[in-house]
Amino acid sequence: MKLAKKYFLYLVRWQLSTPILAIVLKILAHMHTLWATIIANLIGGLIFFWIDKIIFKKKSDVPLWEIEENVKCADCKKVGKGYRIVSWGNYDRSEDKHPEFRCKECSIKKMNTISK
Numbered sequence: 515m516k517l518a519k520k521y522f523l524y525l526v527r528w529q530l531s532t533p534i535l536a537i538v539l540k541i542l543a544h545m546h547t548l549w550a551t552i553i554a555n556l557i558g559g560l561i562f563f564w565i566d567k568i569i570f571k572k573k574s575d576v577p578l579w580e581i582e583e584n585v586k587c588a589d590c591k592k593v594g595k596g597y598r599i600v601s602w603g604n605y606d607r608s609e610d611k612h613p614e615f616r617c618k619e620c621s622i623k624k625m626n627t628i629s630k
Protein backbone atom coordinates (compact mmCIF):
# COMPACT_ATOMS: atom_id res chain seq x y z
CA MET A 515 0.00 0.00 0.00
CA LYS A 516 1.31 3.42 -0.95
CA LEU A 517 2.17 5.76 1.92
CA ALA A 518 -0.27 8.50 0.81
CA LYS A 519 -3.14 5.97 0.69
CA LYS A 520 -2.10 4.59 4.07
CA TYR A 521 -1.96 8.11 5.51
CA PHE A 522 -5.43 8.90 4.16
CA LEU A 523 -6.88 5.66 5.58
CA TYR A 524 -5.25 6.43 8.90
CA LEU A 525 -6.86 9.89 9.03
CA VAL A 526 -10.26 8.37 8.14
CA ARG A 527 -9.78 5.76 10.85
CA TRP A 528 -9.11 8.54 13.41
CA GLN A 529 -12.40 10.14 12.44
CA LEU A 530 -14.14 6.79 12.93
CA SER A 531 -12.93 6.76 16.51
CA THR A 532 -14.61 10.15 17.10
CA PRO A 533 -18.23 8.88 17.38
CA ILE A 534 -17.11 5.98 19.59
CA LEU A 535 -15.32 8.38 21.94
CA ALA A 536 -18.27 10.78 21.91
CA ILE A 537 -20.85 8.06 22.67
CA VAL A 538 -18.78 6.44 25.42
CA LEU A 539 -17.98 9.80 27.02
CA LYS A 540 -21.67 10.72 26.95
CA ILE A 541 -22.65 7.42 28.61
CA LEU A 542 -19.91 7.86 31.21
CA ALA A 543 -20.65 11.55 31.75
CA HIS A 544 -21.36 10.91 35.41
CA MET A 545 -17.79 9.66 35.90
CA HIS A 546 -14.63 11.66 36.44
CA THR A 547 -13.45 12.93 33.01
CA LEU A 548 -10.08 11.22 33.34
CA TRP A 549 -11.60 7.78 34.09
CA ALA A 550 -14.24 8.19 31.39
CA THR A 551 -11.51 9.04 28.85
CA ILE A 552 -9.41 6.06 29.92
CA ILE A 553 -12.38 3.72 29.44
CA ALA A 554 -13.30 5.34 26.10
CA ASN A 555 -9.73 4.94 24.85
CA LEU A 556 -9.65 1.35 26.04
CA ILE A 557 -12.79 0.57 24.04
CA GLY A 558 -11.31 2.41 21.03
CA GLY A 559 -8.06 0.50 21.36
CA LEU A 560 -9.86 -2.86 21.46
CA ILE A 561 -11.57 -2.01 18.17
CA PHE A 562 -8.91 -0.09 16.31
CA PHE A 563 -6.00 -2.41 17.06
CA TRP A 564 -7.43 -4.73 14.39
CA ILE A 565 -8.13 -1.95 11.91
CA ASP A 566 -4.65 -0.45 12.35
CA LYS A 567 -3.16 -3.90 11.88
CA ILE A 568 -4.73 -4.04 8.42
CA ILE A 569 -3.71 -0.48 7.53
CA PHE A 570 -0.09 -1.01 8.57
CA LYS A 571 0.31 -4.49 7.18
CA LYS A 572 3.64 -4.51 5.45
CA LYS A 573 3.97 -6.20 2.10
CA SER A 574 7.45 -7.24 1.20
CA ASP A 575 8.84 -7.09 -2.33
CA VAL A 576 11.42 -9.72 -1.42
CA PRO A 577 10.53 -13.06 0.20
CA LEU A 578 10.94 -13.27 3.96
CA TRP A 579 12.37 -16.71 4.77
CA GLU A 580 12.27 -18.73 7.97
CA ILE A 581 14.87 -21.44 8.40
CA GLU A 582 14.60 -24.36 10.85
CA GLU A 583 17.00 -27.15 11.69
CA ASN A 584 15.95 -30.83 11.72
CA VAL A 585 12.57 -30.55 10.08
CA LYS A 586 10.85 -32.88 7.66
CA CYS A 587 10.38 -31.54 4.14
CA ALA A 588 6.64 -31.18 3.44
CA ASP A 589 7.16 -32.53 -0.10
CA CYS A 590 9.96 -35.13 -0.21
CA LYS A 591 9.97 -35.93 3.57
CA LYS A 592 13.77 -35.53 3.76
CA VAL A 593 14.87 -34.48 7.26
CA GLY A 594 17.33 -31.63 7.61
CA LYS A 595 17.47 -27.90 7.31
CA GLY A 596 14.06 -26.60 6.28
CA TYR A 597 13.05 -23.39 4.60
CA ARG A 598 9.75 -21.61 4.20
CA ILE A 599 8.59 -18.27 2.87
CA VAL A 600 6.77 -16.41 5.64
CA SER A 601 5.58 -13.53 3.48
CA TRP A 602 6.12 -12.22 0.02
CA GLY A 603 3.82 -9.63 -1.55
CA ASN A 604 0.25 -10.91 -1.19
CA TYR A 605 1.49 -14.32 -0.02
CA ASP A 606 1.32 -14.27 3.76
CA ARG A 607 1.81 -17.27 6.04
CA SER A 608 2.97 -15.27 9.06
CA GLU A 609 -0.06 -16.43 11.10
CA ASP A 610 0.23 -20.04 9.90
CA LYS A 611 -0.40 -22.36 12.85
CA HIS A 612 1.18 -25.34 11.06
CA PRO A 613 3.97 -23.90 8.92
CA GLU A 614 5.36 -26.21 6.23
CA PHE A 615 9.10 -26.34 5.82
CA ARG A 616 10.83 -27.73 2.77
CA CYS A 617 14.33 -28.85 1.93
CA LYS A 618 16.43 -26.49 -0.19
CA GLU A 619 15.42 -28.10 -3.53
CA CYS A 620 11.70 -28.34 -2.74
CA SER A 621 11.60 -24.82 -1.26
CA ILE A 622 12.96 -23.40 -4.52
CA LYS A 623 10.27 -25.29 -6.47
CA LYS A 624 7.64 -23.96 -4.06
CA MET A 625 9.06 -20.44 -4.38
CA ASN A 626 8.63 -20.61 -8.15
CA THR A 627 4.94 -21.48 -7.74
CA ILE A 628 4.45 -18.49 -5.43
CA SER A 629 6.26 -16.02 -7.67
CA LYS A 630 4.09 -16.88 -10.68
Ligand SMILES: [Zn+2]
Nearest residue numbers: 587590617620
Ligand atom coordinates in the same frame (compact mmCIF):
# COMPACT_ATOMS: atom_id res chain seq x y z
ZN1 LIG B 1 12.13 -31.75 -0.18
